[in-house]
Amino acid sequence: MNNILLYLSNKHKGDNYLIYKDLKDKEKLRKSEIDEITNIYLKNDIKFISIFDLNYPSSLFMVHYPPFVLYYKGNINLLNDLTKKRLYLVDEMNSEYSKEILNKNIKTLTENSILVTNSYASEKHLIDKFKNANASIIYIAKEGLNSSKFDDINLENNLIISQYPIDDHPRKINFRQSNVLSAAIANSLVIFSSYKDSKVNNLVSEFLNLGKDINCFPGSLDEKDGNNHLIQSGANLITQIQAVAK
Template identity: 35%
Template sequence: MSDLVLYFSIKYEGNFNKIYKALLNKEKFDKEAIIKMKEQLDCQYITIFDDEYPDELKEINCPPFVLFYKGNINLLKEKKMCLVSLENNHSTKLLLDQFVKDMISKDEFILIRPDRSWLFDCKIKTIKIVDRGISFYDDIENNNTLIISEYPNFVDPPKKNLPFSYRIVSGLANKVVLAQCYDTNEEVMTIAFAIEQNKDMYLIGNEFELFEMFNPSKIKHIENYNEI
C-alpha cells in the first residue's frame, strides 16, 4: 500500500483530490514506474500506512497520503506548537519576544511554521511546512530542523491550492498560539483549520481583528508562555 500511494502522489504531483480519485477508482498501478520514481527522489518520505506517520495528521480531514521530507523525522514524535504572528508586530512585540525566548529556554515544544513565516532566525527546533515541491529546498545538515511537503520533486502547484497546506500546519500542532492576527491568508487559513480540528488555541496580547470571523470563545487569552 505504501508504494501504491507513493506512485499516485508522484504521478499526480501531490494533488490530494486526484490521488484520492485514483485510489477510489482502483486505477492501474505501474510497478516498474514506481521503481524509477523512487530512484529519482532526492528526499525521504513516509506514507499514511507507515508507523512513522504522525497520529495527529491521521485525525484531520484530507490527511496527505505521503509526506516528502528532508531533515530529522524524529521531531514529529515530540510535542509541537504552531505560532501564528505578523513579522511587523509592534503592539505585542515585547510579549511575543519574551514568549519565544521562554519557548526556546524551556525546550518543551517543536515549532511548527509555514514556509513564509518570519520565525526563521529563532534558534529552536523547527518543522517547516512548505507548499511546493520538496526538491526546491536544500538538504538539512542539523538535527533541529525538518522540512515537510506533500508535493514531490519540483512541483509548483497553482496558487489556489496553497491554502490547503495549512491543514498540515495546524494538524501537526498540539497547540496553536496567535499574536496580533489580521485578515491575511496565512492567519485565516491556519486559524480556520485549527478550529475545525478542535486544537487548543491561545492569543498573546489584545490585537486580534478576526473575532467577527471566528468564535473568540474557542481562544484562550494569555500574557506569557507559562499560561500554555
C-alpha cells in the same frame, strides 16, 4: 505498497482524492514506472512516509483526506516528539508592543516547543529566533523538496515536509492545504499579534475545524489589531507562554 503510493502521489501531484480514487478503482500500474519514480527520490535523497507507516502522525487522520504520502528531509522524529509541544506562532503586526511580549517569552518557547511554520514573510523573524537558539523547526513546504530554497536548512534538528512531489511548484490550492497540514501537525496556535480581517483567519479556521486551541495574547490599542476580536470570539486569552508551552 509504499512505492505504489509514491507513484500515485507523483502522478496526481499530491491530490489525495485522486490517489484514493485510483486505489478504489484498482488502477493498473506498471512496475517499471513505479521503480523509475522510486529511483528518482533515491537519487535526490528525498525520503517519504506513507499513511501505512507506523510513524505516520496519528493527528493527520483528523483531516478529511489525509496525505497518503509525506515527503521529507531532516529529522522525521519531530512529528511524533512527545517531549515538546509543536506550536504554530503568529506575530503578524511585529509591532513594538508584540515584540516586547515575544522577547519576554522566546526563551521558554525555544526550550520547550517545536516551531511549525508555513514560512510566510510575516513569520521570518519568528523562524530567525528559533534558528538563533538552535531550536527545532518543522517547515511546511508548498512545493517539491528539490527546490533550492531549502538548501540552507540544518537537517539535523529540523524537518521539511511536503505532500507535493519533486518539481511541483506552489499553486493557490497548495497554500490552503499547507494551512490544513499545519493545523493537523501543531498542537495549538499561538497569536502574539494579528490584523483584523487578515489571512491569519484562514489559519484560525483550520485549527478550529480540527478542534485545536487558539491562544491569543492581549491585543494592543491599535484599531487594526485583531487579537482582541479573536478573544471576544472565544480564543483563549494568555499572558505568558508557559500556559501552552510546558
